[in-house]
Amino acid sequence: MxxxxxxxxxxxxxxxxxxxxxxxxxxxxxxxxxxxxxxxxxxxxxxxxxxxxxxxxxxxxxxxxxxxxxxxxxxxxxxxxxxxxxxxxxxxxxxxxxxxxxxxxxxxxxxxxxxxxxxxxxxxxxxxxxxxxxxxxxxxxxxxxxxxxxxxxxxxxxxxxxxxxxxxxxxxxxxxxxxxxxxxxxxxxxxxxxxxxxxxxFARTYRSVGDEVFMTAFEDTTLLFEDWTHAAHLRMAWNYIKEYGREKATPLIKTGIKKYNEQNKDKIVRGYHETLTVFFIHMVADAIKKCDHPDITFEEFIEKQTYLSDKELLNRYYSPHIINSHRAKMMFEPPDKHELP
The missing domain is CATH 2.30.110.10 (Electron Transport, Fmn-binding Protein; Chain A)
Known part of the structure; x- marks a missing residue:
């Protein structure tokens, strides 16, 4: 009661x-x-x-x-x-x-x-x-x-x-x-x-409430692991790139993922993957650059850029033996099927 x-x-x-x-x-x-x-x-x-x-x-x-x-x-x-x-x-x-x-x-x-x-x-x-x-x-x-x-x-x-x-x-x-x-x-x-x-x-930048609490939970590693989905990865990258630009956002994204993975190491299966991370940073940054609505919400952004949520997107650029290699996990490997946009 x-x-x-x-x-x-x-x-x-x-x-x-x-x-x-x-x-x-x-x-x-x-x-x-x-x-x-x-x-x-x-x-x-x-x-x-x-x-x-x-x-x-x-x-x-x-x-x-x-x-x-x-x-x-x-x-x-x-x-x-x-x-x-x-x-x-x-x-x-x-x-x-x-x-x-x-x-x-x-x-x-x-x-x-x-x-x-x-x-x-x-x-x-x-x-x-x-x-x-x-x-x-x-x-x-x-x-x-x-x-x-x-x-x-x-x-x-x-x-x-x-x-x-x-x-x-x-x-x-x-x-x-x-x-x-x-x-x-x-x-x-x-x-x-x-x-x-x-x-x-409280304010430093101007975001939606959902993005604020999401980013705070991510940075504090209090975000529930079940909510750490592919969409959550995209949201995190989108927020950092929108706020800092790609160059400054990249180390924040990489460090944030590694920190979150360490906090949840008992649940993580694959761990941090350098090529995967850099690939999606590039794709999200490219999509933001092409977006003609600077005040768009993340949900509206994803609705317009549905390919970012496509499970086959990575496979269009990489062969399995490349993306699944130990080298790709440790350092960025350029795509072998198509050049990045």
């Missing part, structure tokens, strides 16, 4: 005195697209002014620390349970207690919330970056995202994740579409006290 209830005001006071936990980079729930016009100081900005305003806005907002939360809801009749990592969560009112969060549109989560009209805001603890990473991934329309994740049902059926720092159980109060996001307002029906220090993010 959930532990004793505290008031919304008490929960907020506790949140305000918690020190930063996760603080290197700032990230949003999702990347923003550029609107045609933006109100600024009572006037409408032109298209030429827009990038300057957006950069200024990012520079301000990335320095505002915020808790990382997972919003959950469920339609048990349809067997759909879903969660979404979000960093745009805030309190709006105390009388009545109202909170808000934002969802980029279009979104399966938005449609499900309109159907259920109830949700839980799970405030993650400092040791739950893996939850933030998992629920930052796009969900299949009919998939149960909470499969194999411990939870209990809240007062109106919304899933409550196990051992989170705190919980706000809400019903729909209102929802609006503003720019490229849906802004959700929830009336708080029940609160669960903070039982641990919450996971926070």
């Amino acid at each position: 959930l532990r004793k209830v505290v008031t919304m005001a008490a929960s907020r006071r506790m949140l305000r005195v918690v020190p930063l936990i996760c603080g290197k980079h700032f990230r949003y729930c999702s990347s923003a697209t550029r609107p045609q016009q933006t109100l600024y100081n009572g006037s409408v900005s032109t298209e030429s002014e827009e990038p300057i305003l957006q950069r200024s806005f990012k520079n301000v907002m990335r320095r505002v620390p915020s808790p990382v939360v997972v919003v959950t809801t469920a339609s048990y009749q349809d067997q759909i349970l879903r969660g979404m990592t979000c960093g745009s969560f805030t309190s709006v009112s105390f009388k009545p207690p109202i909170v808000s969060f934002c969802i980029q549109h279009p979104s399966h989560m938005h449609e499900l919330l309109l159907q259920t009209k109830h949700f839980a805001i799970n405030i993650l603890s400092k040791n739950q970056a893996h939850y933030a990473t998992r629920f930052a991934k796009p969900a299949d329309e009919s998939k149960d995202q909470l499969q194999s994740i411990p939870y209990e049902e809240g007062i109106n059926g919304a899933p409550i994740l196990a051992d989170v720092a705190g919980v706000l159980e809400c019903k729909l109060h209102d929802v609006h579409t503003v720019g490229d996001h849906h802004v959700w307002y929830g009336e708080v029906l029940k609160t669960t006290e903070l039982r641990d220090e919450p996971l926070l993010y």
